[in-house]
Amino acid sequence: MHTKIISSLEDLVYIQEEWRHLFLEAEEYEVSQSPEWTLKWLKYFDKQSKLYIILVYERNQVIAVAPLLIRNYLGTRTLQFIGAEESDYNDFIVHKNWLIQAKLAITQALNESRHHWDIFEVMEASPGSIINSLVTPNWLPNTHLISLQETPCPKISLPSSWEAYLSTLDAKNQQDYRRRLRRLTEDHGLDVKFFYKTIDIEQKIKDFLIFRLDAWKRADRIEELPSLHLETDYISFVSEFCTEISNFGLVCLAQIYANNSVISSALTFLSKRKIFIYSKAYNRNYKRYGPGNLLDFFLIKYAIERGFDVFDFGRGDEPYKFKAGATSMNNNNYLVVQESLKSTISAYLTYRGLKRKEV
DSSP: OEEEEEOSHHHHHHHHHHHHHHHHHSSSOOGGGSHHHHHHHHHHSOTTSEEOEEEEEETTEEEEEEOEEEEEETTEEEEEETTTTTOSOOOOEEOGGGHHHHHHHHHHHHHHTGGGOSEEEEEEEOTTSHHHHHOOTTSSTTEEEEEEEEEEOOEEEOOSSHHHHHTTSOHHHHHHHHHHHHHHHHHHOOEEEEEOSHHHHHHHHHHHHHHHHHHHHHTTOGGGSOGGGGSHHHHHHHHHHHHHHGGGTOEEEEEEEETTEEEEEEEEEEOSSEEEEEEEEEOGGGGGGOHHHHHHHHHHHHHHHTTOSEEEOOSOOOHHHHHTTOBOOEEEEEEEEESSHHHHHHHHHHHTTSOEEEO
């Protein structure tokens, strides 16, 4: 077993097929672990950062990928997952038959590279992730660990049938769902469509992103969106990424139509066990019908019928998620900081606004 560091885009393009094979064969994955995510992210963002992608090989087979890069800001070198700020979940991807060995190999590679970085920023590590199992106070020598505030990511453990799911809701929520559905159908007509074929995603994804921006503007809440989402390259990034992963059945665009127009839309990513809402929006002219909440219910039904185990609302603890039956689950956020005065001061100055505790 040996490791290789990918530091150039040319080398990354060369090994993308091996990475994709590992990704698609994994027992579970997030789309941010795919080579498509990394390549599109690097095309539009982080062009000046230094790639530090760790590959672990068993003979000639790639058995693990750690998709990392190093950003240098005012002299502080921060190791991060690629596209971490946009991803709800960041992790290494490892072949199930080589889990222990690959974790040791990645740890060794990170330890040997400590002179290249000052802070390893581990953000959005889910409780069951590989990186979360590794990050402990004694993980890497001559470092100390800072635990930041956790991120809520509510989820629903899906039952085997739609009727069983409805039975988990209280009577008030069931009645509210049926009432809104009936009123919207009677007043405007209703149609629900799910798009997942590449030709449909390619044609509709930009319209969805524009619809979403317009919805936030009309709600006078555009400033609440991440600044990245307002950049001109963001639409190109999401459009190209979604079109490419649609070839592998990893994306679904769900839409509610009323009066032959889209009134609610959600972009979701699909893995082997779960469906994850990446972003959504609705037409405020139909707010009284709760089109966003109705679309959640249609997506939950869709997920159950397709045999998914988990419905993932993504980051944020908005009340509507829990009314739909979600339970609270939190991502962990850490800083692995080198034992040097420079690194310690940089960590304090950069992250002092975040709640934290020493571990």
